Amino acid sequence: MNEQDTPTHGSEVGPTGHGTAVRLDQGHIIGDGGIPERFSNPGLPVHVPRAADLDEDAARRAEKQVTTLFGISILGTLLFIVLYFLIDVEETIYVPGIGVTSASNLALGVTLALALLGIGFGAIHWAKTLMPDHEMVEERHPLRATDESRDRVVHEMREGGNSSQLTRRPFLKYTLGGALGLFAVPLVLQVAGSLGPMPQKSLSLTFWHGGPSGPGQEPEFKPLRLMRDPENTPVRADEVTVGSVYHILPEGLLDLEEGVLEEKAKAAVLLVRLQEDEIQSEKQLDWGYQGIVAYSKICTHVGCPVGLYEQVTHHLLCPCHQSTFDVTRDCEVIFGPAKRSLPQLKITVDDEGYLVSEQPFAEAVGPSYWERGQ
């Protein structure tokens, strides 16, 4: 495997050459295979003095460079202090190549950088030009402790075990082991037990079931109007033109005192109107209203909102991981990592012509989970 680890014998690459890359009878020098068994260590190379070692002028130049760099640092610090007080935090400035940017951010950042880089470059330049550049040799010692030390540890451990009577009275050992093994359980239990409530049914319910659907809540179904988000106004069926898209939330959700985001994370719906003859699924047509269909906006992959609607192809694309759903085919997955179709919300119109839900989502919305099918 490792060609250089095998010692390079002269005989290995004989003068006759047998298809190896290197033949000793080629090239100009040596050519007799007289390669030593091992190369000897030539020792540290000769130290080459630097300009500043030989020439006092060069050393003085180096000193000047280092002090200039340290001076730049001091200047940077002073500028930082001045500009901190001088530039208002709201001021902006146009910088070619960057655009309009915060003046104070630019000024403070650049002066801080000067203050820091001056010290850094100064110190390193000093080390490289004026500090000794003789390499030192430090010997390595084996990391392994001596056998006596190892034996002593073993001996002391044994002795400790014997003198504490641990070996003579095994029940001490067993009960201590048990106690130490168990004492963390109360602490773990406290944390694990109290971090959060049990999910109960809350993952399979949404606000469309008739109201708040957190853990322990089981809302009773009532038809809810489809409300525009964020205007919180109901949608009339005749307002929904072909090709338009609405972000929809159930009636009452935005009026909640608390838990708005938690309910939104499950109840968000996209409303789309298609030509009825474009719809290829009988169920989809039945669950919609004159080609108006409502689908959960929460991706069945990991729960990002499916935010990109392509009007021409009627594809819905999730911007997080590019799952693609076909709205004309009941929001089936046609590409990407999601497995399941977006759940459809069955809708109809009420007496006043507003769109309302006819039943809650028939399945859990959002990402998959173990007991989803239960």
Add this chain to the structure above:
Amino acid sequence: MSTAPTRPADALREGDRPAESRPGAAARTVGGVAGWVDDRTGAAKPVGYLMKKVFPDHWSFMLGEIAMYSMIVCLLTGAFLTFWFVPSAGHTIYDGSYVPLRGVSMSEAYASTLNISFDIKGGLIIRQIHHWSALMFIVALVVHMFRVFFTGAFRKPREINWAIGSVLALLAIIEGFAGYSLPDDLLSGTGIRAMQGFVQTAPVIGTYLVYAIFGGPFPGEMIIPRLYSAHILLIPALLVGLFTAHIGLVFLQKHTQYPGPGRTEKNVVGFPVMPVYAAKAGGFFFIVFGILSLIAAVVQINPIWAYGPYDPSAVTAGSQPDWYMGFADGALRLLPGWLEFEIFGYTLSMNIFPGALLLLPLVYVVLGVYPFLERWVTGDDREHHLLQRPRNSPVRTGIGMAAITAYSVLLFASGNDIMAIKLGMSINDLTWFFRIGFFVLPPLAFWVTKRICLSLQRRDRDTVLHGRETGTIVRTPDGRFFERHDTELT
């Protein structure tokens, strides 16, 4: 020093004995304090030893230093940020100086991050240095890992330190995720949402885990304070502790060095801490910090004000995690949907679970155990203090390149949407390219790398046997041509 007789003036001073200069007042004070401390601790012995400790010099040893200094900059700027950041998901109405968001309902976390960016003088520069140094930390740490891997620096006796380093690398990206999730803007909230979706797919316990992490239904108000406590307390404590062990082992075991004249398995050749390394490494901290400040001054990062507050029903196109989470996100984009199964009415999401929950720990476990695997395969039980050139260990270098290739495929896959737009390509084609590439490219990378390594070895051997090519063509009296080779190998 008598070993430098080359200074012309030295000849004149030959034989002079310099007068012992009396220490100045400041030096006497320092000496007095040091003496006081030493009377009580005996610290002079270890400190004196450390001051003369030798470190070998090579540019690649600087990579770990960049990681270390970036981490220190993170700790420093992070402490600043805690003075203004409010780790609460409680609702508030924004009334700060960023006009487009005035009057908008948002969490206190987001509002306080806006304040740091717009109302606190110098707040934005600290925030941007913090974010840039976090990215730099992880970049430097990964490249440092490459150096250690490809030069075989992890071999006995340094396996423990490699394992510690692997844990540090994993913690660093978790720390990064927790950090960029804190501002509670639309982008970071989308990241937390995806994380919730990941955890939810864990077989059997997924939903319980989610409700435990979020303290109830997603998003709830617990996740921000919990991430905060993880980000500023728990993970930094682990990071600093493990880092101390990491650097302590480097001191104890002495640094590895590249082979060269006078450098053997039994010595370390380099410069002592006092004064050369103190100046070089100390100065380098300021350079790293300075460059991070400069980047933060001129390159905007994570403009949270442009995203708006988090809303679970909204999303921006082109949502991307920070780069170090990219490979896991890429895996999720590549795993096809048909990997989700229903078994006896229970859902097993193999399209999400492996990429989201298994991949991350798996990558770092495989990394952590690599030295032990290699030792088991090669049976090499010797101590190694001299580094290898990557070409001289072709199989390991090939494995490393294959791993980097697989990782890169996943990383690039997480930008498939951006690439599709910028390159005008079909996202479906790109996804298929990456899906196939994940299986085809790593073995190819292994094979190509191994062949290149072997070729380079042959060239090395050629140079050793025949000297360097000089480009000088010599014609012999009988009309033959040959190229003169130079015997000097350096």
